[in-house]
């Protein structure tokens with residue numbers, strides 16, 4: 113039966129049964145490219161080295177490390193960096209013409225190395241600066257979208273979540289993270305804030321929208337919002353679409369970054385894709401894993417597009433996505449392509465004087481990185497290379513080259 117054929121064999125038989133067969137490209141990747149969308153999976157260095165897995169992974173045009181670029185996987189002990197997992201996945205992406213997301217710089221979880229070194233505002237800013245500067249500097253140019261901040265909004269009533277980052281640095285910790293990230297990765301790479309439970313219009317997503325508006329007004333270099341999209345059957349298309357639209361009104365990109373739909377039907381997949389396609393600013397659609405077999409929520413989740421340890425496509429779900437893309441409004445597709453092509457920094461601009469030089473010194477250190485001051489909105493100090501607080505003053509050597517936004 114067709115469901116046991118390799119995914120690449122799906123194209124012709126299914127195409128013939130489609131009413132818009134002439135216009136609809138035959139594969140997931142081709143259909144996504146036709147509508148200006150990145151379509152991706154979370155993965156890891158072990159899986160991409162397996163040929164059966166890699167064959168199916170090539171049906172996508174974007175990847176993200178499920179764990180290997182998180183804080184604890186890239187830094188430990190503090191000040192010692194390792195990039196092997198991310199490097200292997202990034203090589204797989206480059207070899208196969210895929211884009212890559214970078215997940216994630218600042219999160220309260222899987223960040224024990226950071227947590228034990230962060231004791232107050234100064235040490236918190238220093239740990240943040242050194243991590244983003246090193247990891248961002250290493251992967252710069254290779255990463256299309258960075259999750260600078262992950263899960264910083266509280267559930268329920270909204271507002272910031274308590275975390276070791278926030279509790280030590282203060283409520284402006286995210287401001288510094290974005291500025292440091294832009295300096296570290298240079299002019300390429302869209303900078304995101306990523307969170308869960310904010311897929312539809314609700315208290316949490318409204319709180320995130322208000323935070324993003326505050327950042328934009330203050331010149332904090334955000335480019336987009338990641339909607340993790342950990343969902344269950346019964347997708348509410350109109351609610352999700354309305355939420356994406358209000359971020360589009362701020363010119364913010366939306367990426368669905370960690371999609372899994374527990375016990376999904378083909379209609380659920382179609383509805384989630386359509387919620388994205390209805391909005392010009394929805395640019396990436398990324399599932400959190402390739403096969404149910406490796407899903408973080410369990411191999412019986414019924415939540416991804418493939419199943420089994422040798423990943424087997426769920427052809428009805430994949431076809432539902434292709435069909436939804438075949439029905440995309442051409443006017444929105446054209447607008448998405450124009451919007452997606454805008455450069456990183458388009459929302460608030462890039463202060464090129466702030467970009468640091470991340471060339472390697474002969475000893476392997478980052479030239480320039482040691483003298484990067486830290487910036488925060490609403491604060492009245494910057495932190496110098498030694499982690500000392502220095503007052504912001506006109507022509508301060510500590511603030512040289514930075515745009516400081518005063519209280």
Ligand code: XIL
Pocket residue numbers: 178179262308340370408
């Ligand atoms: C999960 C991974 O999938 C698991 O393998 C790991 O044990 C824990 O983290 N939100 C995120 C992701 O931003 O990084 C999380 O990934 C899932 C929830």
